Every structure is written in C-alpha cells, then in structure tokens.
Amino acid sequence: MSFSDIKWDAIFDLDLAIESFPYLLGGLPNTLWISFVSMFFGLVLGLVLALGKLSPTRLLRYPSTFYISFMRGVPILIILFILYSGFPFIGIEFAALTAAILGFSLNSAAYIAEIIRSSIRAIDDGQVEAARSLGMGRWLTLKGVVLPQATRIALPPLSNVFLDLIKASSLAAMITVPEIFNKAKIVGGREFDYMTVYIVVALIYWTICTIMSFFQEWLERHFERYLDSPKR
Numbered sequence: 725m726s727f728s729d730i731k732w733d734a735i736f737d738l739d740l741a742i743e744s745f746p747y748l749l750g751g752l753p754n755t756l757w758i759s760f761v762s763m764f765f766g767l768v769l770g771l772v773l774a775l776g777k778l779s780p781t782r783l784l785r786y787p788s789t790f791y792i793s794f795m796r797g798v799p800i801l802i803i804l805f806i807l808y809s810g811f812p813f814i815g816i817e818f819a820a821l822t823a824a825i826l827g828f829s830l831n832s833a834a835y836i837a838e839i840i841r842s843s844i845r846a847i848d849d850g851q852v853e854a855a856r857s858l859g860m861g862r863w864l865t866l867k868g869v870v871l872p873q874a875t876r877i878a879l880p881p882l883s884n885v886f887l888d889l890i891k892a893s894s895l896a897a898m899i900t901v902p903e904i905f906n907k908a909k910i911v912g913g914r915e916f917d918y919m920t921v922y923i924v925v926a927l928i929y930w931t932i933c934t935i936m937s938f939f940q941e942w943l944e945r946h947f948e949r950y951l952d953s954p955k956r
Contacts, residue, residue, distance in 0.1 A: 763885070769829065807823040832885055
C-alpha cells in the first residue's frame with residue numbers, strides 16, 4: 725500500500741458528523757453518570773482500602789493489600805464481563821449500566837487507595853505526634869490534621885484517575901451500555917463510515933476531559949490558597 729492509495733476524501737464526512745452529532749450526544753448522560761458515580765464509590769472504597777493497608781492489624785492489611793494487587797493486575801474489561809456475563813451463571817444478574825458502574829467503582833478503588841495511602845504517608849510524622857501531644861485521638865488526628873493535607877497532595881493524581889474513568893467508560897459499550905462509543909458503533913455500522921463517527925467521538929471525549937482539566941486546576945488553586953492563607 726502506497727501513500728497515494730489512501731482515500732483522503734473518506735477520512736471525514738462533515739454532513740454525517742453534523743447529522744449524527746445529536747444522536748451521539750444522547751449517550752453523554754450515561755458516560756457522565758458512569759464516570760461520576762464510579763468515582764464517588766471508588767473514593768469511598770479507596771479510602772477504606774488505604775486505611776486498611778496502613779493498619780497495623782493484619783486482618784485488615786492483608787485483605788486490603790490483596791484486593792489492591794488483584795484489581796490493579798486485572799484488565800477492567802475482564803471485570804466488566806465477569807459482572808455482566810459471568811455472574812448470571814451463578815444466579816446473580818446485573819443490568820448493563822449497573823454492571824458498568826460496579827466494575828469501574830471496584831477497579832478504580834484500587835488505584836485511588838494507593839494514591840490516598842501514599843498521600844497520607846507523605847504527611848510529616850511530626851504533625852501527627854504534635855496532634856497526639858495535644859490530646860487528639862487517632863481518628864480526630866486523621867480527620868483534622870492528616871486528611872486535609874493529604875487531600876491537597878492527592879488531588880492531581882485523583883483527577884487523573886477521574887479523567888481515565890471518563891475515557892475508560894467507552895469500554896461499557898462492550899456490555900451494551902448505550903453510551904457515546906456504543907452509539908458511534910451503531911452509526912458507523914449503519915452508514916458504513918466508522919472513521920467519521922469515531923473522530924467525532926474522539927473530539928467529544930477530548931472536550932469533556934479538557935473541561936474537567938480546567939476544573940482540576942481551579943480546585944488545585946483553591947486548595948493552595950486555603951493552605952497558604954495566614955492564620956488569624
């Protein structure tokens with residue numbers, strides 16, 4: 725195949741892009757719903773796992789460590805297929821959207837846990853000792869001293885996890901969730917033009933991630949002002 729064999733006129737059909745754009749956007753609510761809900765539950769479970777892995781109690785540390793290792797080592801697509809196609813064989817059925825949210829939540833929690841754990845460990849031990857010397861208990865120290873500072877440290881990598889979730893949500897199309905990529909596959913098959921609709925979908929994902937990146941920068945500036953503001 726030579727450079728001259730490329731069909732340049734078939735790369736992008738503007739008319740098809742304009743015509744299919746509203747239909748593709750019809751999958752946006754599911755894309756955002758999967759991303760936001762999975763991030764929320766991933767944060768909750770990730771915090772529990774992080775504290776479990778930091779715990780001196782083996783009964784908490786070993787299961788947390790195993791879970792994090794397993795979820796980080798298994799492709800999310802396999803997790804989705806286990807939940808959606810495998811569980812019915814043992815009598816448990818999930819709707820496609822539910823399976824997607826559950827899968828992404830369970831998977832992202834492992835990465836979030838490592839981010840939170842490393843952020844907590846980055847806090848100077850002297851601050852914890854100072855809080856204890858003032859009579860603050862373990863949980864009060866964690867809530868009032870450690871977590872607020874760890875949040876600022878964890879914010880950039882957590883934002884990257886969220887951006888990855890937005891992009892990875894396209895894998896939900898593999899279990900028939902009608903999100904953006906799923907709708908693009910339908911249009912591409914119907915019009916025999918996957919190139920155009922996939923480019924449009926790529927631009928939609930890029931736009932979403934760009935907006936979220938601006939929000940991430942705003943949050944970082946907000947926390948910087950909060951931490952750097954003089955105490956009165």
